[in-house]
Amino acid sequence: ERNAYDDMDEAYRMFKRCSRKARTGVLAELLRPLDYCLLDMGAGYGTRPWNITVLVGALVTLFAGCYFAFSDQVLDGGLRAGPQSFGYYLFYSLATFMTIGAENLHPDYQNWLKYVVAFEGFCGFFLMTLFVATFTRKVIR
Template sequence: MDTTLPDDSHWLDAAQDRRQTDDLAAQLQARARSGASMRGFRLKYANLAGIDLVHHGSREGYDLREADLYRADLQNAHLFALDLRGTSLMKADLRGANLHCADLRDCNLLGVRLEGARLDNVLWDRQLIQERRGRECQRAGDVNGARQHFEEAEETYRNLRLRLEKAGLFEQAGYFFHREMVMRRLQMPRLSGARLLSWLVDLFSGYGEKPLNVVLFSLGLIVACGLLYFLVGVRHGELPLGLALERGLSANLMDLLDCLYYSVVTFTTLGYGDITPHGLARPIAAFEAFAGSFTMALFVVVFVKKMTR
């Protein structure tokens, strides 16, 4: 087989029909092993099934940044630690490929096929390129362009989430599920009730992926209600508890701690009865008890979802 290395113009020529080159995989392997740059290679529709681009004897992979691999066949390819930053993998076939430790940041991953691919320790973007473009269109006032990019981002996040779940990489899959739901929300009308509800679910629980959000919301509500009880006043038996400027700092501080204790008891719906609300404190207590019951149930659901993966 002829593995003579073509010059750079051959690899950078977007007009070249890669489907007609039978030994393209061997040529690219030889190019990689020569140590010459592969940055920006135009490899649309290239048949690279089974190619070995592993930089043996080195912890750093070969550099294939900013390449065009649109619809390229990379089934069962060995791409360990390959640097693919900025590369278009749109609709590329990577079924069964080894992408362990590959760098896929800034890649166009729309429609990529990853069934059976090894995805351990892949470097992903926190935001896919489609999401970033959508937000740019949004800032520029291009509503239709933003919606199109957000649709593509949702599709791509969903594809990655499904593939990562199949691979047992649930932590990363959970992150992509969260981004998928955010993209779905951004496609809704800005002032719609559905978008507001979706935003609240994200705020409180990260669409079920962020139990810490539930804990922080609970603590914030407990402290806020405790301060309100301190301002409007509650009763400990016949004794009033609350802000009294004529009393000393230590007495007010003790009352504040008692109000925070009462807020915890009300939030958890324990209801010991030692401290009771009156006047304006009653609707606050009713709201806190309702919110506390809902929040604790939500935390159980989110926690179990995360821990049973």
């Protein structure tokens, strides 16, 4: 059953969507897809914390797929990890997302995968912060 808070959340999302569509200019056009994916669908403009959880799951799985595809660039204890199960790289991705790295598991720092790992760590920090803020907003009301 809907309550007044759900209605207010829906009105706020509609307001933010209209604001996004009303912006003009080249920069607004370039940022519109990012705004839609991350803020609208990903977080519901701060009103849907569980959407962030789904986004986190999708990103962790996507990064795990990247590590799985380029497994020759992942090191385990200083040795090449080589082909492992997808679960192995899912663990690596989740550890990178949540803590920016696992103990002995890391990319080969001589290759480009280190930038992917750094980007995943940034995404993890950003999305965990966004989740806490969104969840707190929901609980406080």
